[in-house]
Amino acid sequence: MTEEEHNDKLPQVGEIIASRRQHYEAMKLLGKGGFGAVFHVRRVADDAQFAMKCETYDVKKQVLTMDCKVLRGAYMIRSPHFCTVLDRGKVHERFRFLIMKLVGKNLWELRIATPTMRFSLNTSLKAAEQSLMSIEDLHKVGYLHRDIKPGNFAIGMECNQEQQIIYMLDFGLCRKFLGDQTHKDLRMPRASAPFRGTTRYASLAALRQIEQSRKDDIEAWLYMVVEWTAGQLPWRKLKGSDKEDVLKWKEDVRSGEALDDFLTDCPKRQFTAIMQYLDSLVYQSIPDYDYVYYCIQHACRVNGIDPTEPLDWDPTRLYHGPCRADRDKRGEETSKIPADSAAAGAATKSFTTDNDAAGSKKKKVA
Numbered sequence: 001m002t003e004e005e006h007n008d009k010l011p012q013v014g015e016i017i018a019s020r021r022q023h024y025e026a027m028k029l030l031g032k033g034g035f036g037a038v039f040h041v042r043r044v045a046d047d048a049q050f051a052m053k054c055e056t057y058d059v060k061k062q063v064l065t066m067d068c069k070v071l072r073g074a075y076m077i078r079s080p081h082f083c084t085v086l087d088r089g090k091v092h093e094r095f096r097f098l099i100m101k102l103v104g105k106n107l108w109e110l111r112i113a114t115p116t117m118r119f120s121l122n123t124s125l126k127a128a129e130q131s132l133m134s135i136e137d138l139h140k141v142g143y144l145h146r147d148i149k150p151g152n153f154a155i156g157m158e159c160n161q162e163q164q165i166i167y168m169l170d171f172g173l174c175r176k177f178l179g180d181q182t183h184k185d186l187r188m189p190r191a192s193a194p195f196r197g198t199t200r201y202a203s204l205a206a207l208r209q210i211e212q213s214r215k216d217d218i219e220a221w222l223y224m225v226v227e228w229t230a231g232q233l234p235w236r237k238l239k240g241s242d243k244e245d246v247l248k249w250k251e252d253v254r255s256g257e258a259l260d261d262f263l264t265d266c267p268k269r270q271f272t273a274i275m276q277y278l279d280s281l282v283y284q285s286i287p288d289y290d291y292v293y294y295c296i297q298h299a300c301r302v303n304g305i306d307p308t309e310p311l312d313w314d315p316t317r318l319y320h321g322p323c324r325a326d327r328d329k330r331g332e333e334t335s336k337i338p339a340d341s342a343a344a345g346a347a348t349k350s351f352t353t354d355n356d357a358a359g360s361k362k363k364k365v366a
């Protein structure tokens with residue numbers, strides 16, 4: 001199938017797309033990938049705005065089912081860092097779609113729009129904490145992201161007063177690392193795992209084509225946080241295909257002058273501590289997220305950062321983004337709900353009230 005034929009299958013701006021219950025108008029293309037596209041849509045009945053992720057029928061690797069599973073899991077633990085899914089459907093022989101919460105700019109766009117191409121240390125550290133909470137939540141649900149990068153985190157919409165919340169996006173490369181209900185243990189690592197992710201942020205293990213685990217999402221997170229803070233990574237000029245060279249560079253920045261260069265303008269002691277801690281982990285390790293938060297908090301303290309200091313993209317409002325205390329409280333509440341009961345029921349209901357091929361069709365996930 002040619003690209004043109006593929007594009008013809010996708011919605012056109014202005015087209016009305018129907019699910020079983022609702023009609024949506026495609027307003028604007030937000031992004032396009034190999035899987036299909038994401039559109040800003042309007043619900044015709046009440047003008048409410050959403051994002052619609054479409055996946056054409058001809059894609060080699062289906063991603064929408066994974067998006068659905070992950071978002072359902074995140075909904076069940078009430079994580080504030082994931083978009084809620086409101087509807088889903090299909091357009092015969094063209095595409096399947098998912099209607100979800102509309103969010104704002106991603107963290108890549110926000111950084112490159114700044115005059116110095118970097119965030120203030122205050123913003124970097126606050127964004128670091130929130131994005132790490134989203135990774136921890138994803139791991140709680142049993143999935144690895146495997147493509148942690150700034151383009152996969154976005155802020156909430158200003159019109160909803162949600163621009164202090166960071167959302168995790170794009171679960172197309174996720175992999176379940178825990179077994180199913182009866183086999184809850186860690187899955188056996190494969191002897192060799194084809195590369196998944198984005199070279200610039202990929203962990204050492206990912207670049208070495210070793211099976212990834214929780215530590216690797218956090219290692220990628222650290223490269224992303226360094227880029228936010230320093231405004232660049234030493235290997236920024238290398239291409240996605242230069243995996244060997246990027247790997248060498250990442251091995252190099254573990255010590256000496258290369259480490260100093262890597263962590264220019266960063267809280268060096270705390271970021272080094274995080275990197276050394278991550279390097280001490282193995283495939284089976286359950287990361288000590290609290291230790292990583294502690295290092296971030298410590299970096300805030302020694303740099304005199306106030307917990308309510310505003311974010312770069314929301315300079316007039318004191319910061320009151322989701323914090324770890326809220327999360328711990330939520331954790332206590334959700335742990336009171338027996339698994340497979342109320343929360344699961346509610347979540348499933350919100351996902352199954354509409355027709356969907358992606359949900360009902362049995363499919364092997366990545």
Ligand SMILES: Nc1ncnc2c1ncn2[C@@H]1O[C@H](COP(=O)(O)OP(=O)(O)OP(=O)(O)O)[C@@H](O)[C@H]1O
Pocket residue numbers: 030031032033034035038051083100101102103104105106151152154169170171172
């Ligand atoms: N819920 C949403 N609200 C607003 N924009 C969104 C939403 N979900 C995704 N986007 C935007 O749509 C674009 C593509 O989304 P997504 O990351 O899911 O697909 P992708 O093509 O696999 O991405 P990539 O290949 O760049 O990782 C991104 O620019 C993202 O910021």
